[in-house]
Amino acid sequence: MKERSIRVRLSQKRNDKLKAYANSKEKTVTQLVEDWIDRLPSPKIDDPLSTPLPNQSDD
16 A cells, blocks of 8 residues: 655644644554544445545545
């Protein structure tokens, strides 16, 4: 699996809060984000809202 990166702009306050929460759970921010994404429902095949945009791939 090819890994991707994302960039998210946060206020200093939110960034500090996120890092403190990650630290309290003994996790990295990346692990928190991955855990959150893994809890999202899987898109349904027949759902037109879940269809990828043109030139968008899942890898």
